[in-house]
Amino acid sequence: MAIITMRQAISDALWEEMERDPKVFIMGQEVGVWGGTYAVTKGFLDHFGEKRVRDTPIAESAIVGAGIGAAMVGLRPVSEIMTINFAFVAMDYIVNEAPKMHTMFGGQMKVPLVIRTAGGGGRQLGATHSQTPDAIFAHFPGLKVVSPGTPEDAKGLLKAAIRDDDPVLFIEHAAMYQIRGEVPEGDYTTPIGVSKVQREGDAVTIVTYCKGLQLSMQAAEQLSQEGIEVEIVDLRSLRPLDMGPALASFKKTNRAVIVEEGWPSYGVGAEVATRLYEAAFDYADAPIKRVAQKEVPLPYNAALEQYALAQVEDVVAAVKEVL
Amino acid sequence: MALKKKDHLELYRQMVLIRRVEERSAELYQAGKIGGFLHLYIGQEAVSTGIVSVRQPQDRIITAYRDHGVALNVGISAKEVIAELLGKETGISKGRGGSMHMADVTKNYWGGHAIVGAHLPIAAGMALGDQYEGNDGVTICMFGDGATNIGFFHEGVNLSKVWNLPVLWLCENNQYGMGTAVGRASAVEQIHMKAEGYGIPHSRLEDGMDIMKVREAVGAALDHIRSGKGPYFLEVITYRFEGHSMGDPQRYREKDEVTKWEKNDPIGIYHRYIVDEKIATKADLDKIEQTIEAEVAEAIEFAESSPDPGFDTLFDYMYASKE
Ligand SMILES: Cc1ncc(C[n+]2csc(CCOP(=O)(O)OP(=O)(O)O)c2C)c(N)n1
Numbered sequence: 210m211a212i213i214t215m216r217q218a219i220s221d222a223l224w225e226e227m228e229r230d231p232k233v234f235i236m237g238q239e240v241g242v243w244g245g246t247y248a249v250t251k252g253f254l255d256h257f258g259e260k261r262v263r264d265t266p267i268a269e270s271a272i273v274g275a276g277i278g279a280a281m282v283g284l285r286p287v288s289e290i291m292t293i294n295f296a297f298v299a300m301d302y303i304v305n306e307a308p309k310m311h312t313m314f315g316g317q318m319k320v321p322l323v324i325r326t327a328g329g330g331g332r333q334l335g336a337t338h339s340q341t342p343d344a345i346f347a348h349f350p351g352l353k354v355v356s357p358g359t360p361e362d363a364k365g366l367l368k369a370a371i372r373d374d375d376p377v378l379f380i381e382h383a384a385m386y387q388i389r390g391e392v393p394e395g396d397y398t399t400p401i402g403v404s405k406v407q408r409e410g411d412a413v414t415i416v417t418y419c420k421g422l423q424l425s426m427q428a429a430e431q432l433s434q435e436g437i438e439v440e441i442v443d444l445r446s447l448r449p450l451d452m453g454p455a456l457a458s459f460k461k462t463n464r465a466v467i468v469e470e471g472w473p474s475y476g477v478g479a480e481v482a483t484r485l486y487e488a489a490f491d492y493a494d495a496p497i498k499r500v501a502q503k504e505v506p507l508p509y510n511a512a513l514e515q516y517a518l519a520q521v522e523d524v525v526a527a528v529k530e531v532l
Numbered sequence: 533m534a535l536k537k538k539d540h541l542e543l544y545r546q547m548v549l550i551r552r553v554e555e556r557s558a559e560l561y562q563a564g565k566i567g568g569f570l571h572l573y574i575g576q577e578a579v580s581t582g583i584v585s586v587r588q589p590q591d592r593i594i595t596a597y598r599d600h601g602v603a604l605n606v607g608i609s610a611k612e613v614i615a616e617l618l619g620k621e622t623g624i625s626k627g628r629g630g631s632m633h634m635a636d637v638t639k640n641y642w643g644g645h646a647i648v649g650a651h652l653p654i655a656a657g658m659a660l661g662d663q664y665e666g667n668d669g670v671t672i673c674m675f676g677d678g679a680t681n682i683g684f685f686h687e688g689v690n691l692s693k694v695w696n697l698p699v700l701w702l703c704e705n706n707q708y709g710m711g712t713a714v715g716r717a718s719a720v721e722q723i724h725m726k727a728e729g730y731g732i733p734h735s736r737l738e739d740g741m742d743i744m745k746v747r748e749a750v751g752a753a754l755d756h757i758r759s760g761k762g763p764y765f766l767e768v769i770t771y772r773f774e775g776h777s778m779g780d781p782q783r784y785r786e787k788d789e790v791t792k793w794e795k796n797d798p799i800g801i802y803h804r805y806i807v808d809e810k811i812a813t814k815a816d817l818d819k820i821e822q823t824i825e826a827e828v829a830e831a832i833e834f835a836e837s838s839p840d841p842g843f844d845t846l847f848d849y850m851y852a853s854k855e
């Protein structure tokens with residue numbers, strides 16, 4: 210197993226899939242000459258050429274819309290939206306076109322499209338550029354929504370997304386490209402819609418994903434020093450949502466904390482808590498707690514922004530509260 | 533509108549002020565005191581300075597995220613600009629907005645907007661407000677070349693003609709949208725030609741480095757609009773000397789190209805004009821430069837010693853209604 214960065218893992222997945230299947234191509238702003246805003250596609254243009262590494266105008270609707278069309282006629286596009294905040298510009302295509310095609314025409318058409326994008330706050334980019342609106346997208350049946358928290362999962366899930374016959378929104382975190390982790394050698398995929406226990410424990414179940422996984426892992430280290438062993442379930446996919454491991458863990462620990470980066474209202478935590486209550490109400494020994502972002506557009510000021518975002522200490526505190 | 537000596541000195545002062553604020557901001561960014569994105573206006577000073585100098589007080593102005601120039605031109609102090617860059621409570625947007633979001637509504641300056649092209653339909657709406665109320669103000673909407681490829685642009689520009697709105701569409705063609713040269717992203721390189729399709733009169737100013745020419749072109753456009761003839765589209769050719777934002781590796785352009793344009797420095801051009809035309813002496817201009825050094829140094833001191841917004845203010849300004 211090699212230890213590589215999240216950036217490298219995503220880059221390798223794209224590269225290997227493009228080598229494997231000539232129908233896979235990427236398009237988006239600054240993916241070519243610039244080498245990717247987050248340097249994920251550095252070197253791609255030189256290697257694969259302009260046909261398969263397509264710089265686009267600043268036109269998110271067209272980036273996703275054309276991706277849908279190309280996918281419908283047999284290509285395997287990876288449309289890149291620089292940040293998830295700009296996905297709102299392409300909202301119709303992401304939620305109202307891509308997820309509808311297959312079902313609405315009775316299964317005649319398919320849209321094997323991947324929309325890669327980066328979300329998250331904490332980089333002092335202000336209110337319009339710092340959001341984690343994952344739950345909005347996960348609301349729509351017909352779309353698959355994936356958001357990995359480790360390099361291993363990022364690589365495996367991106368490969369699975371590219372090979373998937375349905376539209377997949379692949380949400381990366383703009384502040385996580387440098388994190389490192391072990392990645393298996395050779396070709397592998399990680400199934401979409403399967404969550405995973407990332408750390409075992411018996412005291413409290415933490416259900417989380419993406420940046421929340423990082424926070425939770427750090428919180429788990431601190432708690433462990435105090436003799437509290439938490440179990441961390443990483444959702445990895447928000448739709449389809451696999452509740453199996455979270456439910457099994459909750460039945461064991463009888464306590465749960467859900468950690469997400471976005472706002473709590475109508476969010477991932479709200480969904481997961483409801484499902485735990487629906488399926489295992491009798492197992493609950495304490496009310497389930499949510500750790501999330503304060504309900505405010507994120508400010509630019511660094512300290513104020515961090516204050517609005519969930520921190521490791523918030524996770525630690527929430528775990529102690531449900532204990 | 534013939535300019536007197538003091539008017540020229542004031543315009544020169546503004547251009548030098550922008551340049552110094554930007555240079556010092558770059559240093560503050562390197563020192564880690566400014567976070568997020570920082571899009572410098574260096575090289576484009578003649579454009580915003582020319583525009584603001586010919587607008588009437590009732591003319592509104594709105595621009596994109598490369599907004600420090602306009603901010604200083606309309607009379608926001610260097611103190612308030614730099615305090616905003618440092619995220620301080622004393623900043624023009626109270627530390628909430630940062631570099632990309634500066635506005636001063638009391639000066640009819642409606643901001644800095646960070647979603648590319650999104651402010652164009654908003655500008656149309658502001659012009660509608662004035663038309664509706666029978667005001668004779670014009671809304672001046674500044675945007676980049678890259679912004680003319682997004683749907684917002686076409687929707688806003690079309691609407692302005694349909695409703696005959698008093699809006700000046702002012703495209704600052706600095707020849708790149710991030711790392712993408714105009715010809716790689718726009719179907720027409722003569723961007724003003726896009727107005728043709730919407731039946732809007734248009735022109736292109738080839739020399740946007742010369743503030744006198746900018747003033748003339750913008751003045752004529754404003755006269756046209758104010759006489760009730762509806763929107764006008766003006767493209768101004770300029771160049772950004774620095775990277776798109778901080779940390780831009782600039783792989784997309786040759787150093788020679790930048791050097792060539794730097795010979796066309798708008799401040800140098802204006803300096804020469806003022807001295808050659810014997811409007812003022814080199815000594816007069818030197819004195820301005822010194823005053824500005826001191827003003828900017830004082831502004832930085834002010835900003836650095838200003839307080840951060842308190843955590844108790846996080847939810848301030850979320851809603852305008854008081855209850
Ligand atoms: C909808 C949207 N897509 C992408 C971006 C990222 N982005 C910010 S600035 C920029 C380039 C804009 O170029 P241009 O309009 O020419 O303005 P300039 O930076 O040259 O002043 C891009 C792609 C964004 N802010 N909003």
Ligand SMILES: [Mg+2]
Pocket residue numbers: 676677678704705706707708709710
């Ligand atoms: Mg530009």
